[in-house]
Amino acid sequence: MSPDTIIQATNVAKWYGAFQVLKDINLTVRKGERIVICGPSGSGKSTLIRCFNRLEAHQEGDITVTGVVLHDKMRNVASVRRNVGMVFQHFNLFPHMTVLMNCMVGPMWIKGIKPEAAKKTALQFLERVRIPDQANKFPVQLSGGQQQRVAIARSLCMQPAVMLFDEPTSALDPEMVSEVLETMTSLARDGMTMVCVTHEMGFARAVADRVIFMNSGQIIEEGKPHDFFTNPQHERTKLFLSQILKH
Amino acid sequence: MLYPDTVESEVIVHKPWFITAMFAAILACFLALNLTGTTMGELMRPVIGDPVQSGFYGRFAIAFTIAVIFCLNVVLIGFAPLKLQIAIVWLELLLLFLAFFETFHLSLPFIREKLPFMITQGVVTTLYVSAISIVIASAIAILGAVAKLSTNGFAYAIATFYTSFFRGLPLLMQVYLIYLGLPQLGFVIDAVPAGILALSLCYGAYMTEIFRSGIQSIDRGQWEASRSMGFGFGLTMRKVILPQALPVIIPPTGNQFISMLKDSSLVSVIGVWELMFLARTLGQKTFQHMEMLISAAMLYWIMSICLELIQSRIEHHYARSKVR
């Protein structure tokens, strides 16, 4: 394994009871890489990226994240999680804290950073996602797009080695999608390692180094965006692309 | 408030059929009761003559008058704006209530004489026993709720056994069990600690359920976000889940506190001089127990009202992060 490998999954399999969600997944994410995962609903995309910070447990194969092997007896899972930022479809901001506090608590509680320093970092990242003026509001007072950008800022405050996005724009009104995508694009431009589950094909084309297509728990196609969109190999991929690009 | 319609519907108390029905019901009600021998009969003397002699005519006249007054009152209140309606109805009920107490011919000087002691000894004891108990009960409830939600079989078993046992026994029995049973194990505890222990354990069991449902009402996403940031269980619970669960937990906990305030009277059986104990003892010698019972009732009521107010303030406070 080369030193700049951030995530490595080999022969990963996972079951929910008798139902196999992930089948023989092999995937390597290197530092600075931007990977987009797409595929039909229920194909296991969320499950896969949730395995990368061990919100879900896999049963077979190996997952190594930032050099640490994930398994069910690990003691240092928190040290992996603080290195892996995650952005959820439904933002999952802490509604009882102000936007600023949302961004401060991670560094303060996990890294033991002083409040003043944490506040400075938080404001810096809120600036980065272009909502510093909302810092003292509560999440419900913000629009969906703003909330998602706060969620991104909250993850960034932990200064993670990799960011995972699980359909960050699919709960948003159309006019708010672009503001979040812009934020993500600018992150990508700054060299952040990203794994994004998304159906925003424009984003994939513009930013992704690799696009991965999943179907019923398997990676069935993988390629550079240009090849993937113009010359898909697999029948299932063709069908999927024709459906989402139709409109 | 329920979800109000933007189109005003006709006020029900102004519909003729409703007024008629109400009038008929009240008339029938008071016809059935013979009020000729009461103050009401005396008031009607100019119309019906000697109340006792007036027979059915007197009875009918009284019932009719009451029905008219009642319906008129309801119809008139119907015209008032909401806030005024509430105030008037409260006031009327209160006056009726006072009139009811008036019929006992209570000795006010006696009440005035005993009230200071009832407050300094009774109310104070009741309040501090309840307050300490609710604090301990809340602590127990958090532990119990976490244990009940945990995957640790040992903790789960203890928690479910505990809630089942203490919710299943009458509180009075628990007071006896603790006061009489603990000395067998070598712990001779006084009446007040025994009472506090019993109240805490009993209410802890009820509140375990409240806390459990409060914790469960929090979206999974909060746990996931917390965990994905590397927060451990304790941190997540203390800083993320419980603060959000509190608005869900506080209203029923307030109810529990109010009901504990009254249940704390059960510890009077082991000789704690709280409000109920004094209510039963102070007027006993001079047969003025009604005075003391009603004073105690009022004091309990006032305490409950204060708690209700505090509760609504706290609810208000927690509603802050919900406003848009």
Added chain:
Amino acid sequence: MRHFSKLTALAASLAMALAVVPAQAGAVLDRVTAAGALKVATDANWAPQSFMNDKNELDGFDVDVAKEIGKRMGVKVVFVTPGWDIITAGNWAGRWDMHAGSMTPTKKRAEIFDFPAVYYYTPAAVAVHNDSKATKLSDLDGKVVGATTTSTFEAYANQDLVLDAAGAPPFKYEFKPKVVKSYSNSTTAFDDLRLGAGVRLDAVVSSQPSINDAKKAGYPIKQLGEPVFYEPLAVAVERGDPEFKAKIADAVQGMKTDGTLSKLSVKWYGTDYTVVK
């Protein structure tokens, strides 16, 4: 006076089930002398034996007797007021040393308690409404009679009174009611009786002092005939400390001989209840 109530039975069986540990010989006495204080359990709700007076302090015949016993033992007296059920359950665990609360020394209770001294007798009597047509006790045959639940008065009305207490004088049943109504205490029974002769009750069996008190408080009732039976009432201590028991017995005997006890009775009841008429 008051016999085992249901709660007492519960509390007692609870205490019994958990193996009674008897007090050690001399242990209670040592504790009392060491502390310089005699902890006395009594009722706060049993005027005129023990009740809260105008100064909100415990007062009454039982209270005075207890204070006098303490005085003669050379210690001060501290009162506690646990419920009757708790006291009669026994197993005091050193929370208090003596009970001065008009306890009838029944055989059953003698299994748990020692009774150092009978200090007075309560005459049980029958009260009727002032308007009552009854002129003698036998007029109450077939009538409705009220009494405190599970008390000796109720047992008398039901004609199944067993006065097995040491020193109890003999008695006979003077009437046979149709219905015996139970009340949680004598006051509620009097409250029903005051409504009128035969409205809810025709008569109440209760202690003579309680009838007199109710009369004084303006209840429209009167005593019918002579007392129906006398109940001996004693100081109680937990079994197992004969020295302590003897000390108390001495004190009470002293009060009897020098007339203090009779004086206290006259003070509180207007008559001398410390001897049977």
